[in-house]
Amino acid sequence: MIAPLDVPRLAAGDGVLLRAWELGDLPLVREASSDDYIPLITTVPSTYSQAAGEAFVRRQWERASTGSGYPFVVVRIADGRPLGMVGLWLRDRGEGRASLGYWLAESARGQGVAAEALRAVVRWALVDLQVPRLQLYVELWNVASQRTAERVGFQREGVLRSWQQVGEERRDMIMYSMLGADLSPPAVG
Secondary structure, eight states: OOOOOOOOOEEETTTEEEEOOOGGGHHHHHHHHTSSSHHHHSSSOSSOOHHHHHHHHHHHHHHHHTTSEEEEEEEETTTOOEEEEEEEEOTTGGGTEEEEEEEEOGGGTTSSHHHHHHHHHHHIIIIISOOSEEEEEEETTOHHHHHHHHHHTOEEEEEEEEEEEETTEEEEEEEEEEEGGGOOOOOOO
16 A cells, blocks of 8 residues: 655745645636646646536545645745646656656746746655656647756657547657756755
8 A cells, every 4th residue: 555645845946835735726726727738638627617626626635645646736925826736646656757747827827937846846856755767748839848847957858659648639748857867956045
């Protein structure tokens, strides 16, 4: 049996923190539900209702309670507003690797938030959890997400053909990886 995971609070740059999901994050789920892409590639409901939003948050709790991963909500410190999600998924941890996924609500994009949040989870996973290899997958058209991964230090490894189901079709994905040796030292104040 896999032990439940405790989702920690992580600082992500000066203005963002990561924490466990709460039912108070339903406005974020509502906004993400209206996005053209997020519901296709995540478990965010494509049609929002109170019940569907609560079920999404409960799924995040279940991921931690079953030991399958750490689902973080990305929160702006200044006003406590939830902006998106970063997940560290441990399905392949026994083989020395974990995968990451991330998304931001449209209103939070283009401000460097995704990179700060991803960087915080990456550093924590490589240093504190000592996961030897992290990987993530990005669709070929998603240049913004590719830039985010590369800004954080992920290395592009190649294209995985017909790798993932997205909506009703299989799509090619770019595989990125990061090892502890790739991690840049933390900035000194």
